[in-house]
Amino acid sequence: xxxxxxxxxxxxxxxxxxxxxxxxxxxxxxxxxxxxxxxxxxxxxxxxxxxxxxxxxxxxxxxxxxxxxxxxxxxxxxxxxxxxxxxxxxxxxxxxxxxxxxxxxxxxxxxxxxxxxxxxxxxxxxxxxxxxxxxxxxxxxxxxxxxxxxxxxxxxxxxxxxxxxxxxxxxxxxxxxxxxxxxxxxxxxxxxxxxxxxxxxxxxxxxxxxxxxxxxxxxxxxxxxxxxxxxxxxxxxxxxxxxxxxxxxxxxxxxxxxxxxxxxxxxxxxxxxxxxxxxxxxxxxxx
Amino acid sequence: xxxxxxxxxxxxxxxxxxxxxxxxxxxxxxxxxxxxxxxxxxxxxxxxxxxxxxxxxxxxxxxxxxxxxxxxxxxxxxxxxxxxxxxxxxxxxxxxxxxxxxxxxxxxxxxxxxxxxxxxxxxxxxxxxxxxxxxxxxxxxxxxxxxxxxxxxxxxxxxxxxxxxxxxxxxxxxxxxxxxxxxxxxxxxxxxxxxxxxxxxxxxxxxxxxxxxxxxxxxxxxxxxxxxxxxxxxxxxxxxxxxxxxxxxxxxxxxxxxxxxxxxxxxxxxxxxxxxxxxxxxxxxxxxxxxxxxxxxxxxxxxxxxxxxxxxxxxxxxxx
Numbered sequence: 001x002x003x004x005x006x007x008x009x010x011x012x013x014x015x016x017x018x019x020x021x022x023x024x025x026x027x028x029x030x031x032x033x034x035x036x037x038x039x040x041x042x043x044x045x046x047x048x049x050x051x052x053x054x055x056x057x058x059x060x061x062x063x064x065x066x067x068x069x070x071x072x073x074x075x076x077x078x079x080x081x082x083x084x085x086x087x088x089x090x091x092x093x094x095x096x097x098x099x100x101x102x103x104x105x106x107x108x109x110x111x112x113x114x115x116x117x118x119x120x121x122x123x124x125x126x127x128x129x130x131x132x133x134x135x136x137x138x139x140x141x142x143x144x145x146x147x148x149x150x151x152x153x154x155x156x157x158x159x160x161x162x163x164x165x166x167x168x169x170x171x172x173x174x175x176x177x178x179x180x181x182x183x184x185x186x187x188x189x190x191x192x193x194x195x196x197x198x199x200x201x202x203x204x205x206x207x208x209x210x211x212x213x214x215x216x217x218x219x220x221x222x223x224x225x226x227x228x229x230x231x232x233x234x235x236x237x238x239x240x241x242x243x244x245x246x247x248x249x250x251x252x253x254x255x256x257x258x259x260x261x262x263x264x265x266x267x268x269x270x271x272x273x274x275x276x277x278x279x280x281x282x283x284x285x286x287x
Numbered sequence: 288x289x290x291x292x293x294x295x296x297x298x299x300x301x302x303x304x305x306x307x308x309x310x311x312x313x314x315x316x317x318x319x320x321x322x323x324x325x326x327x328x329x330x331x332x333x334x335x336x337x338x339x340x341x342x343x344x345x346x347x348x349x350x351x352x353x354x355x356x357x358x359x360x361x362x363x364x365x366x367x368x369x370x371x372x373x374x375x376x377x378x379x380x381x382x383x384x385x386x387x388x389x390x391x392x393x394x395x396x397x398x399x400x401x402x403x404x405x406x407x408x409x410x411x412x413x414x415x416x417x418x419x420x421x422x423x424x425x426x427x428x429x430x431x432x433x434x435x436x437x438x439x440x441x442x443x444x445x446x447x448x449x450x451x452x453x454x455x456x457x458x459x460x461x462x463x464x465x466x467x468x469x470x471x472x473x474x475x476x477x478x479x480x481x482x483x484x485x486x487x488x489x490x491x492x493x494x495x496x497x498x499x500x501x502x503x504x505x506x507x508x509x510x511x512x513x514x515x516x517x518x519x520x521x522x523x524x525x526x527x528x529x530x531x532x533x534x535x536x537x538x539x540x541x542x543x544x545x546x547x548x549x550x551x552x553x554x555x556x557x558x559x560x561x562x563x564x565x566x567x568x569x570x571x572x573x574x575x576x577x578x579x580x581x582x583x584x585x586x587x588x589x590x591x592x593x594x595x596x597x598x599x600x601x602x603x604x605x606x607x
Contacts, residue, residue: 038382038383038428039351039352039383039385040350040351040352040353040383040460040461041350041351041352041353041461041487041492042351042352045491070349070461070462070463070464070495070498071349071350071351071461071462071494071495071498073491073494073495076490076491076494077491115494115497116494116497116498116500116501117498117501118349118463118498118499118501118502118505119463119498120463120464120467120468120502120505120506121464122433122464122465122468123432123433123434123464123465124295124296124433126464150351150461150462151351151352151382151383151460151461152382152383152460153382153383153428153429153430153431154381154382154430154431154432154433154436154465155432155433155464155465157430158430158432177352179561179564179565180388180565181356181385181388181389181561181564181565182352184385184388184425185383185385187425187426188382188383188425188426188427188428188429189428190426191426191427191428192428192430195428195430196430246529246530249489252491253489253490253491254490
């Protein structure tokens, strides 16, 4: 279609459904949480995945929508790579990660034939796919829908906020690492939330220190405290710090069964406490 | 700058002027006539402008937070150590400009001169341009869709008074989207030497980097090589190395072998690098003997070697 269409994948064109959006595939979703960060590589996808697992352990039904179209990482982290998306009369059926079908996932990663293929799309095409992800995925009944976003404040973010605006409650979880460079980008992300009228559920500081496995010395590789300072500055809740855990990184990498591995990690208590704060605070704050 | 309707198929598209969203657009007739499909005149203007720029290098990575800006900044510092080398650093990460902070230029403003915008100078031979210099407060978010970002990149290339420059380094945002397509298209006629691709050792990063390499191949952008960043962490107390970002799939080395592209080097994770960036200082001056400094220097030398045969070829053409 577009001239850049030459560079894009024909087979990722979403199919057309004979289905009206009024049916509302998000009608039975209780809460929507957008995971945002101005900066890349601060752990949005990791936090999205871990938060999903933490909420799942609290007995919640959770869905993850991965709208990082140029770099989808969630399928690998949840060992769902290479799975196919099927259609039903209500739209796309998300991929179920666990046997009980209580974690469901949708990502552009499932629509690519070759995992190394680049999705070289400009804004309008990305917007169209995101709209489709919001309206055409048959999530069914969910307690939480976690939306993992790419870095920045551009097309994907505007598209998803626009598309999700009618569905409430909707809140943003902002992820940062402790360094000043990252905090700077995240300040801009908070301005984005303010400008688009998105409620900030809280700030999470990721990669907050590394415990040397040889001598147990804790080094703040990316310094410390930036997240809390930022939250205070912006007047939004600070939900907690999540330490760097190479063991967990490795499990995420290798796509181990995280529901089993995750509770053993030092990141687990941090995430459980964050999930608890969300469970307690979110309904009240967003109502 | 004007707001473009967000379902606009784009003036270059075959659907231009004919799509559903074109109904009622003031440019509908112009687009439908096909006039918009002609190549952007800016490409020629940029080619003219870039005549005084010898080498153009893009710093890319599919993944965010792997150290593109840190590497770009240090490549600039390293090249500019030679007083006779004029270096320009352009930050096209429109939504997350970190170069001003890393270069210690936060709060600086761009000046308008007769020949365009003047870059902000760190040293006499190191000029920097970033959208960060155009913002009034560090909280300002740039909430722009693709076409507006593209317009900004065009302005940076066409309207900045770069002067005589040996190296123009372009720091990019993560991904393979508007900014990347635009910079490659705008510089198409001016010749880009190549791209340096930054990754961290984990598979989750390499997975995105493979996409970036497939992007380079699609747009026929030469790849200078891959830099593996954060390649292991040396504990400051016991001096033992651990892999914070484990190389489960053989790291960048195995990927480069598979895809037959050069590995320029590995930079270890040194907590002082991040601190230098936060303070806006050059890590080379802070820690001249650190292993990371040595790794950077070897990489910078390889990049210079990659660029120099091109230079001599062009000089031969001019003299013959």
